[in-house]
Amino acid sequence: MKIERRDFLKGILGGGVMLAADAKPAAARHPGKELPPNAVGILYDATLCIGCQVCVGACKQANNMPVEHTAGTDPLWDNPRDLSAKTMNIIKKYGSGDYPEKDTVAGYSFVKRHCMHCLDPACVSACPVSALLKNPDTGIVTYNKKACIGCRYCQVACPFNIPKFEWDSAVPVIAKCQLCAHLLAKGGISACCAACPTGASLFGRVEDLRQEAKRRLAMTPGESYDFPVASLNSKEAQSHKAGRYIQQVYGESEVGGTQYLLLAGVPFDKIGLPTLPDESFVALADGIQYAIYKGMVYPLVVLGGLIYMIRKGEGDKH
Amino acid sequence: MTAPAPLNKPIYTWNFKACAVIAGVTGLCLLWRFFFGIGSISNMNDGYPWGIWIAYDVVIGTALACGGYAMALLVYIFNKGEYHPLVRPALMTSLFGYTMAGISVVIDLGRYWQMYNIFLPWRSNFHSVMFEVAVCIATYVMVLWVEFAPAILEKLKADALRAKLNRYIFVFIALGILLPTMHQSSLGTMMLMAGYKLSPLWRTGFLPLLFLLTALLMGYAIVMVESFICQAWFKTPSDLPLLSKISDFMPWLLGVYLLIRLESINLAGNLGLAFNGSLQGNMFLLENALLIAAFVILVQPQNRGRAKTLFLAAAAIVLGASLYRLNTYIIGFDPGTGWRYFPSVPELMITLGVVATEGMAYMWVVNKLPVLPKAEHA
Numbered sequence: 001m002k003i004e005r006r007d008f009l010k011g012i013l014g015g016g017v018m019l020a021a022d023a024k025p026a027a028a029r030h031p032g033k034e035l036p037p038n039a040v041g042i043l044y045d046a047t048l049c050i051g052c053q054v055c056v057g058a059c060k061q062a063n064n065m066p067v068e069h070t071a072g073t074d075p076l077w078d079n080p081r082d083l084s085a086k087t088m089n090i091i092k093k094y095g096s097g098d099y100p101e102k103d104t105v106a107g108y109s110f111v112k113r114h115c116m117h118c119l120d121p122a123c124v125s126a127c128p129v130s131a132l133l134k135n136p137d138t139g140i141v142t143y144n145k146k147a148c149i150g151c152r153y154c155q156v157a158c159p160f161n162i163p164k165f166e167w168d169s170a171v172p173v174i175a176k177c178q179l180c181a182h183l184l185a186k187g188g189i190s191a192c193c194a195a196c197p198t199g200a201s202l203f204g205r206v207e208d209l210r211q212e213a214k215r216r217l218a219m220t221p222g223e224s225y226d227f228p229v230a231s232l233n234s235k236e237a238q239s240h241k242a243g244r245y246i247q248q249v250y251g252e253s254e255v256g257g258t259q260y261l262l263l264a265g266v267p268f269d270k271i272g273l274p275t276l277p278d279e280s281f282v283a284l285a286d287g288i289q290y291a292i293y294k295g296m297v298y299p300l301v302v303l304g305g306l307i308y309m310i311r312k313g314e315g316d317k318h
Numbered sequence: 319m320t321a322p323a324p325l326n327k328p329i330y331t332w333n334f335k336a337c338a339v340i341a342g343v344t345g346l347c348l349l350w351r352f353f354f355g356i357g358s359i360s361n362m363n364d365g366y367p368w369g370i371w372i373a374y375d376v377v378i379g380t381a382l383a384c385g386g387y388a389m390a391l392l393v394y395i396f397n398k399g400e401y402h403p404l405v406r407p408a409l410m411t412s413l414f415g416y417t418m419a420g421i422s423v424v425i426d427l428g429r430y431w432q433m434y435n436i437f438l439p440w441r442s443n444f445h446s447v448m449f450e451v452a453v454c455i456a457t458y459v460m461v462l463w464v465e466f467a468p469a470i471l472e473k474l475k476a477d478a479l480r481a482k483l484n485r486y487i488f489v490f491i492a493l494g495i496l497l498p499t500m501h502q503s504s505l506g507t508m509m510l511m512a513g514y515k516l517s518p519l520w521r522t523g524f525l526p527l528l529f530l531l532t533a534l535l536m537g538y539a540i541v542m543v544e545s546f547i548c549q550a551w552f553k554t555p556s557d558l559p560l561l562s563k564i565s566d567f568m569p570w571l572l573g574v575y576l577l578i579r580l581e582s583i584n585l586a587g588n589l590g591l592a593f594n595g596s597l598q599g600n601m602f603l604l605e606n607a608l609l610i611a612a613f614v615i616l617v618q619p620q621n622r623g624r625a626k627t628l629f630l631a632a633a634a635i636v637l638g639a640s641l642y643r644l645n646t647y648i649i650g651f652d653p654g655t656g657w658r659y660f661p662s663v664p665e666l667m668i669t670l671g672v673v674a675t676e677g678m679a680y681m682w683v684v685n686k687l688p689v690l691p692k693a694e695h696a
Contacts (some may be wrong), residue, residue: 082655122511122513125446125511126511127443127446128446128448129432129435129436129442129443130440130442130443147432147435148429149428149429149430149432149433149436150427150428151427151428151448152367152428153446153511155364155367156367156511156512156515157512157513159514159515161364161653161655164364165367165428166355167355167357167363167364168354168355169355170352170353170354171429172429173428255513272655274654276514281510281513281514282511284510285447285508285511286445288507288510288526289445289446289447289450289504289507290445292500293450299496299500302496302499303492303493306491306492307488307489307492309397310394310395310488311488313394313395313397313399314488
């Protein structure tokens with residue numbers, strides 16, 4: 001348990017002794033996280049999405065999730081308003097005016113929301129009992145209800161507000177997308193991607209998906225190109241006219257990068273994706289925590305000092 | 319200064335009975351919570367996963383229970399033995415406060431029956447601030463019971479055991495100083511992880527230090543407030559000379575806190591947000607106005623010698639620092655997806671019930687166990 005000088009300084013910074021440290025905390029300068037060796041993920045292309053919500057139903061079927069009907073609708077309809085303990089994947093819509101044109105700021109756009117599978121996941125760092133873990137091979141962030149104590153710190157920590165809690169249950173669990181890890185284990189792909197009729201949700205290795213995203217950003221809007229469907233390896237493709245992409249792959253660098261990547265024709269903050277720094281918020285809290293408590297060396301030294309002072313004080317009295 | 323002694327007054331006064339009624343209603347609310355889920359009784363939601371059970375019962379409650387910590391630091395580390403009469407009452411409120419916070423956590427945990435997972439080495443996540451806080455608070459509750467044990471053993475006349483405990487109590491006193499230092503600062507680190515969801519008026523790398531300082535400030539302030547209230551209610555002898563002496567260094571502690579609190583926001587260029595008329599801005603102003611008012615009172619030596627002004631300043635510190643913690647956990651927290659939170663009546667009731675139970679325990683203990691200084695006209 002060697003204490004590195006850098007960690008020690010971080011600890012001091014955590015204690016706030018260095019006054020100037022606040023403006024640019026050194027501990028926040030966390031090196032960008034590497035992709036796990038077999039990182040898999042999803043590329044969602046809003047310009048290809050037709051808002052059919054087949055992926056929402058497929059997700060529920062694959063994960064045995066109940067139908068969610070919101071007020072004013074027939075109880076038979078699955079009509080979730082947002083992610084919830086019953087809905088781990090959802091298509092939402094951004095709209096302006098009377099929706100004249102798709103994928104424009106003045107018009108409308110769809111967006112698919114679920115767990116981003118961060119490279120430096122705040123929920124995993126926050127969870128006191130390792131109920132949330134990032135698979136070291138695939139990078140999938142999984143949830144284990146046998147470990148979970150229901151403290152909900154994951155919900156506070158997640159910059160994307162993804163984990164959802166079963167508020168009306170006596171034995172509640174946290175619900176979030178686990179990229180259909182159970183299907184992957186059987187050689188399959190995530191249910192939402194398998195179901196998507198247009199290739200808007202595309203499964204694949206994150207490295208390849210990043211390249212695919214770059215290929216799309218370089219396309220000439222209006223020209224026809226081939227777009228793979230379901231999975232990058234499916235050898236199935238459809239021809240579509242390239243959309244007018246915002247020149248950004250959302251999830252490439254946000255909070256250290258994510259394994260769910262998004263492309264869209266409207267700025268991402270319009271479709272509910274927060275503008276985030278490249279460093280994860282985990283880094284600062286983690287740096288402070290780890291520096292102070294690594295190997296419990298500092299606390300034990302302080303304890304020794306306290307015992308000495310108390311004994312000395314007692315001795316003075318006699 | 320007289321030795322601590324039981325008050326030996328009637329316990330079941332109307333105060334006690336009122337608390338019992340509140341605790342009874344709370345019991346019903348709790349049944350509901352455990353059968354139908356947290357959402358069935360509270361207004362917590364996926365945007366605001368933590369409500370007043372965490373923000374008040376745990377985050378503010380444990381700081382209000384830092385009297386034992388603050389006094390132990392003074393008496394045992396700064397070797398100011400003359401404050402010893404204040405230690406035992408302070409320790410008792412710490413014991414109640416922390417025990418109640420522990421109970422509140424159980425109420426708030428969704429999967430409380432798996433709590434023991436925190437202590438299983440293969441489940442423990444040493445990176446988690448929550449892990450550190452949970453282990454620390456659980457250990458500290460046990461340490462507090464041991465630290466308070468002499469008062470109980472005295473009553474039971476178990477002198478042999480008391481003598482044995484006294485030989486090793488220094489270890490527990492040391493832990494009783496180390497553990498709150500650790501988890502009270504970590505309660506601040508905890509909200510760093512909320513990132514942009516926490517308003518820049520509260521989000522700073524100094525959160526751990528500011529939380530530690532408010533724990534100390536509230537610890538000393540609550541000892542004063544409590545002492546004044548005991549004098550008024552139970553007619554215990556006045557501690558004014560001692561309290562005045564403690565208050566001599568309060569302006570320094572408070573001054574350092576305010577400097578860091580305001581400068582960390584100012585240096586990051588976010589102080590302007592305080593004046594935009596929003597709820598967050600106004601709460602920031604209120605929080606700091608209370609603490610600045612306390613500072614202005616305490617910085618004048620003559621005010622530190624008068625019971626009235628000293629009580630006012632201490633009360634302002636308790637309120638202002640509590641508000642700081644409430645703001646950091648609820649008012650300053652905005653998940654940014656249109657979520658709103660205001661506690662429901664049964665949710666408030668449960669918090670009130672926890673406080674009422676604490677009140678009942680307090681009334682029982684001061685009358686039965688040697689805690690408060692002996693009354694002059696018994």
